[in-house]
Amino acid sequence: MEAPVLILLVSFIACLALSVPIAISIGISTVVTMLLTIPAGPAVTTVAQRMATGLDSFALLAIPFFILAGQLMARGGIAGRLIDFARVLVGGFPGGLAYINIVACMFFGAISGSAVAATSAIGGFMIPAMEREGYERPFSVSVTMTGSITGLLIPPSNVLIVYSLASGGVSIAALFLAGYLPGILVGLGLMAVCGVISSIRAYPAGERPSMADALTIFLKAIPSLLLIVIVMGGIVAGLFTATEASAIAVIYAFILTLAYREIRIRELSDILLKAVETTAIVMLLIGTSTAMSWILSYENIPQELTAALLSLTDSRILILLFINIVLLLVGTFMDMTPAVLIFTPIFLPIAVMLGMTPLHFGIMMVLNLCIGLCTPPVGSILFVGCGLGKTSIAETTRALLPFYAVMVLALLLVTYLPWITEALPRLFGYSL
Numbered sequence: 001m002e003a004p005v006l007i008l009l010v011s012f013i014a015c016l017a018l019s020v021p022i023a024i025s026i027g028i029s030t031v032v033t034m035l036l037t038i039p040a041g042p043a044v045t046t047v048a049q050r051m052a053t054g055l056d057s058f059a060l061l062a063i064p065f066f067i068l069a070g071q072l073m074a075r076g077g078i079a080g081r082l083i084d085f086a087r088v089l090v091g092g093f094p095g096g097l098a099y100i101n102i103v104a105c106m107f108f109g110a111i112s113g114s115a116v117a118a119t120s121a122i123g124g125f126m127i128p129a130m131e132r133e134g135y136e137r138p139f140s141v142s143v144t145m146t147g148s149i150t151g152l153l154i155p156p157s158n159v160l161i162v163y164s165l166a167s168g169g170v171s172i173a174a175l176f177l178a179g180y181l182p183g184i185l186v187g188l189g190l191m192a193v194c195g196v197i198s199s200i201r202a203y204p205a206g207e208r209p210s211m212a213d214a215l216t217i218f219l220k221a222i223p224s225l226l227l228i229v230i231v232m233g234g235i236v237a238g239l240f241t242a243t244e245a246s247a248i249a250v251i252y253a254f255i256l257t258l259a260y261r262e263i264r265i266r267e268l269s270d271i272l273l274k275a276v277e278t279t280a281i282v283m284l285l286i287g288t289s290t291a292m293s294w295i296l297s298y299e300n301i302p303q304e305l306t307a308a309l310l311s312l313t314d315s316r317i318l319i320l321l322f323i324n325i326v327l328l329l330v331g332t333f334m335d336m337t338p339a340v341l342i343f344t345p346i347f348l349p350i351a352v353m354l355g356m357t358p359l360h361f362g363i364m365m366v367l368n369l370c371i372g373l374c375t376p377p378v379g380s381i382l383f384v385g386c387g388l389g390k391t392s393i394a395e396t397t398r399a400l401l402p403f404y405a406v407m408v409l410a411l412l413l414v415t416y417l418p419w420i421t422e423a424l425p426r427l428f429g430y431s432l
Contacts, residue, residue, distance in 0.1 A: 005299050008033040008292070022335050023281065026342075027288040033295055047291050054290025054341075055283060057165055058243060059172060063158050063282055065246030068275040069227075069253040070114045075271060076257030078224045079121040082107045085221035087206060088214045090191075095198020096206030097133055099191055101126045101140070102147035106187045109151015111227050114158070115373060118148035119381050123388045133204055138399035139197065141389035142374075145381045145396075146190050146403045149370040152336070153183030153363070156231055156249070159336050161242065162286065163362045166293070166344035170358045172242040173235045174430040178363050178421045182414045186367070189406040197402065223259070227252055236428055282337060289341035302346045309350060316354045320415055323347050324368055328408075331372020335380065339369050356418070357432040363421045364414055371407050374400060 011032045015025035027047075034043035073079075083104045090099035101122065109118035123144040130140040152159055155176035164172045197203075209217065230252060231245045240248065257263045263271070296302070309319055327347075330339050344365065351361040373381040376393055386396050414420050422432055 051287035062246035077262030092208035098194035105147030110154035
């Protein structure tokens with residue numbers, strides 16, 4: 001291993017061990033590596049330039065808009081309406097509240113583009129409701145967390161925008177379309193686990209609403225669900241780009257929250273501040289991760305790793321399995337945004353050499369890293385879910401084991417069956 005890369009890894013791991021925030025850890029290790037390899041002036045200048053270059057993308061403008069739209073939706077009364085709609089769809093089966101939780105998380109995660117927002121908004125209501133009906137609290141927390149990650153695959157998704165940047169320009173619209181079937185596949189797998197556990201533990205079935213009540217609930221949910229139609233319909237029809245769609249999402253979410261009268265005008269300043277804080281964190285992660293990725297590319301790490309892997313085996317199955325194992329391990333201690341930016345340039349050339357399209361690899365990578373969000377020790381959703389449910393990480397992790405199994409199974413299906421990812425983009429005429 002080259003000395004600069006060794007310095008980079010050691011300093012990065014040391015920062016993480018000292019509980020330094022991930023964005024700062026990446027920045028410190030990058031600067032230290034540059035300082036030990038070239039003079040101080042050029043080193044600092046190069047890192048600053050690479051950070052600025054990493055943020056110099058029109059597509060990234062979509063991220064703050066989608067974050068703001070998600071904040072408006074999380075506070076605007078949309079979650080309750082989606083939960084009621086999910087109750088109409090799946091609430092009448094044994095273990096109905098678990099199904100409702102997953103479906104509501106899928107809807108809300110897709111609309112807000114944030115797994116954390118979905119966990120907070122849906123979990124804040126569903127976890128106490130499930131506990132009142134006799135569901136074990138670690139199980140309720142596990143259902144909420146794993147259901148929320150589907151929103152990172154079902155568009156709009158900020159992490160897919162980040163992957164588009166890291167991969168050199170894979171169509172955001174094609175990525176959005178490609179995420180639907182894998183996201184639904186994960187959701188159905190999680191519901192199957194809930195069905196088995198609910199049957200074993202004899203969890204109760206929910207009440208089926210009358211046709212009149214179901215129609216009323218559906219009509220109330222339509223304005224919220226229309227956001228998905230407006231955003232994706234406009235992008236696929238060519239009416240606007242993903243960035244323009246994000247701005248439209250903000251306007252629509254704002255109008256909707258005013259119509260629902262769940263937010264007072266004076267609360268908008270708090271919502272804007274929270275959106276700015278989240279955007280700043282994401283952009284700092286993107287900037288520092290881009291700089292670290294540049295160093296790895298400069299040291300020819302992607303090329304050397306490609307040659308090393310192909311020298312060990314030429315089996316496509318084994319190499320993709322190795323990539324998945326590495327990414328699963330990375331996801332346990334690194335946030336999705338830096339992981340996508342750092343490891344896409346490393347593994348994408350290998351995947352392409354094996355015949356995988358960049359689109360297919362992107363969905364595989366995002367699904368893989370989604371699992372890390374609810375995996376100790378650093379899973380961000382894990383901490384949010386445990387905080388909401390007032391459970392320990394150890395208890396929740398035990399309850400998560402069958403959900404981990406089905407998510408890994410979905411990951412393997414997405415990895416080795418390209419049509420799951422590529423069917424919808426091909427149907428709408430996108431070149432892969």
